[in-house]
Amino acid sequence: MILNFFDQFISPSLLGLPLIALAMIMPAMLFQTPSNRWLNNRLITLQMWFINRFTYQLMQPLNVSGHKWAIMFTALMLFLITINLLGLLPYTFTPTTQLSLNMALALPLWLTTVLIGMFNQPTISLGHFLPEGTPSLLIPILITIETISLFIRPLALGVRLTANLTAGHLLMQLIATAAFVLITIMPSVAILTSIILFLLTILEVAVAMIQAYVFVLLLSLYLQENV
Template sequence: MMTNLFSQFEIPQMFGTNMILITLLAPLMLIPQPVNRLNTNRTSTLTKWALKKITKHLMMPASKNGFKWAPLLASLLLMLMTFNIVGMFPYTFTPTTQLSMNMALALPLWLATVLTGLRMQPTKSMAHLLPEGTPTLLIPILIIIESISLLIRPIALGVRLTANLTAGHLLLQLISTATLTTIKMAPSLFLLPTLLLTLLMILEFAVALIQAYVFTLLTCLYLQENT
């Protein structure tokens, strides 16, 4: 039994050893691997079709130079979706509820898009810091504001993913506890909290997919500005 609501977010340990690496690798085993056959199974075919459609949608606004990022962004999307969905099941751990992991994903991706822009089109990339037609007196203030806006992007990426998944898991824990208590104390009234818990579960599965998509989409938009 959990001692508090936040104990579900603690990194699992075994014999005093941190199991985060094994936890990260376990959901990836569920992804179907390509085979050297003409006819693959339905799961592989559906996965390839979904990745193709989503990647095409993500890379539609990007330039030709940004198409090189398509395999990376597709892999990122599939990884986040797998982590988020697997973490919804009982007796599992959700790695994307850890801010440290999300920041470890967001910071390198954001920095790579910025460095790509500075290398390929430095003038256009630096021009984002100062809108055209800005009055002379506002130039220093706008440069500072735009610089802060640029530097805060990886923090926003990591915190958004962490906050949404953490809030959803906490809400599920509260509603499930209330449901069990209602069944014990007033069995005739269990239908309402059970229905609410079911609807919330469906919502959280949708949030898990949407948050993975939003994280990847924002990374693609940052790339679009620098290519």
């Protein structure tokens, strides 16, 4: 029995092996690689169509110099979607509920986009801190605000993903616990609660995919400002 609702976010172990390690390598095992045949099966065809459409939509606003990030963004998107969805299965663990993992993904990628902008177009990158025509009295205030907003971006990326998944998992566990307790006391209320839990599970599947997309989309927007 779980004594604390937040115990579900502690990485469990199976035969001495942390489940977070299994969850990290699981995406590479789930996706099939295209063969050398002229025609692939339906699963690979659907998978390749999804990857191509996502990459096209993500890279369309970027110029040619930013297209070299397509493989990294697509791989990150598939990785986040897979581990988010795997976390909804029973007896599994969601690594993206850990802020440390999300910050480890967000901070280096954000810093890379900033350094690319500083190296390729330093004038434009520094110009974001002070818009043209700013009154002299507002210059230090605007520079301070823009600096804070720049350095808050990786924190916002990591916290957004962590908070959405954590809140969804907690809410599902609360409703499931209520349904389990009410099944012997008020069966009709327990059935209604179970229906709500089923609908919430469908919503969490959508949230798992949307949050992965938002994470990668925001990184592409940060890159767009610096290429």
